[in-house]
Amino acid sequence: MSASTNSQSRADLAISVRGLTKSYDGRVVVNGVDLDVAQGEIFALLGPNGAGKTTFVEILEGYRRRDSGEVKVLHTDPDTLTRTDHIWRTRIGIVLQSTEDGQDLTVKETVHHFAHYYPNARNPDEVIELVGLTEQANNRARNLSGGQRRRLDVALGIIGNPEILFLDEPTTGFDPQARRSFWELIRNLRAAGTTILLTTHYLDEAEALADRVGVIVAGSIIEIATPATLGGRNTAQAVISWIWNGEMKELATDNPTSDVLKIAEQCGGEIPELRITRPSLEDIYLKMISREETHA
């Protein structure tokens, strides 16, 4: 790649990471990670607990310093920020893992207060509406449920109208309905041009939201793909299962349609307990990480 095309493509990147490495006490937590996230993209980072997701994201957020590698977030190296460099912080929004601060303040007081920190803040009451806390606006944080508390965290992450939003396991503790409305909120933010980097344990969440997913195991990204193609999912064999002579039969095949027709012929019409399945994102993901972990 020539230097000019390189800088051309880099200009559209919200996040650009090369060879990022971080260890604690000689234990490597992030091991040579490369990652590009385009502006307006939703990128989901998947990985088991302790894989280095949070450390990686916190380096991008400017909370931790890396040992080596290159990091640019909105064309700025988070490690070169000084205490007085507020401009970059006005452009990013952060939703950390669960917090317990401001327990004695109401939703309304907290969101309105944080709006003062940002030059282009959104309307606080609209943000409260957006995260679905209007009814709880006058409740103190300590009286919110886990999911409501999390939505308050999200409200504080987006109040500044950020160009990049970092979400660390945002929907932990949500009921299914709250998760659906949260996903809707994230899609609306993307539609408005916000870049989103999300870590999650929920494969359905990654599938519903992400343009691309990255799987991180033991500090390394082992694959980056769209949810539909991760781990060769799109080309994986379908599995046909049915009952024949009281026995469960299974057939892995690349041509499920013609094979089903053959089986139907054998059965003389209806196939007992016929099922055709393709691997879910979760199947693929679990296979990938178990393979990696046995390697390691």
Place this chain on the structure above:
Amino acid sequence: MHKVGVIRLGILRGGLEFKQFLRQKEVVFFSLLFPVMLLFIFGTIFSKNLTPGVSFAQYFIAGMIASGLVNTGFQNLAILIPMERDFGTLKRLRGTPLSPISYFIGKAIVVALSLVLQVILLVAIGWAFFHLHMPHSPALWLRFFAILVLGSICSTVLGIAISALPKSGRGASAVISPIVIILQFFSGVFFVFTQLPHWMQQVASLFPLRWLTEGMRSVFLPDSFKSQELTHSWEVGKMFAVLGAWAIVGTILAVRSFKWSEE
């Protein structure tokens, strides 16, 4: 960010944090009423006058107001800031454009407001129950307010500075409370300073509390009492010099040592 913005946000934070403080009923109760209870206990035990017209409460209230300065600022912040680190408050703030200076200003405002409440309460109780005499000249009132302002600045910055030491909120209380209590004994809050052993006086003289206490005595006791001080004077100039020096050293330490989070 604009300088005005930094100060404005500091004031907004101070208001918000004071609101939080007032909503924590048990914290309000113990931090404000504990000194009042001490005043009652000591005022009742030592009920005879030091000299005609000067009660022990008159002597003791000087120490209690000086202690109030240490408690509302130094002790509270040294415990509260590590707790805020535990709760994720500081981490969240660090992820925003808020300047640490605004955070400091917010803390100073909370300290000042709770100090005002504390002083009003102590003086009102002393006046109502223990015949406390108020400072009798405008010059003394001026000195009184000057000590309060300089003392609370000192106390705030030193509280922020020391908050970097404890690893957790829980540990902070165990570390800080004994330090403050020992300092109170050494500085003549509970006993007449000049009757303490010489080495205790010397140790105490290194720290602000002893000077705050003596400064408050100069405000609340008749001028004749200065003959009982170590140098037979109130040492007002020296007091302001020591407090000023601590305020400067404390500010430098606070800015250098303050940590948003433990990495």
